[in-house]
Amino acid sequence: MSRFDLTKTVMRQGVWQGVLTARAGEGDAPEIAVTHLGNPVAGVSVTAQDAPGRWALRVPIPAEAVADGVQTLLITDQASGAQLGHVTLIAGEALGDDIRAEIDLLRAELDMLKRAFRRHCRETS
Structure with missing residues (x-):
């Protein structure tokens, strides 16, 4: 089970954005991994927000993920290995x-x- 909840906020100009919220008693910064077809996605950033226990997550959509068919990026909590969410592209x-x-x-x-x-x-x- 993950220590964080992930909520999508927007996808704009090729960058998927969301908010990570720590569950009760969890205050350490999250270690997030994003993969596409098993390969790590570069440029992922996690930034602390004004409220304690909240971080902004930014995931740039890699060029290789913009292709015919259905492409999925998996967002996971590296510490627990739990999947927090995913980004699905269909084209x-x-x-x-x-x-x-x-x-x-x-x-x-x-x-x-x-x-x-x-x-x-x-x-x-």
């Missing part, structure tokens, strides 16, 4: 095909529901 043509297929399925289900509702209305009136 490319494969995504477009998936979304179009999902929309087609939703349309088919909606048409089926409309037919069933109309049949029900005819039968009960």
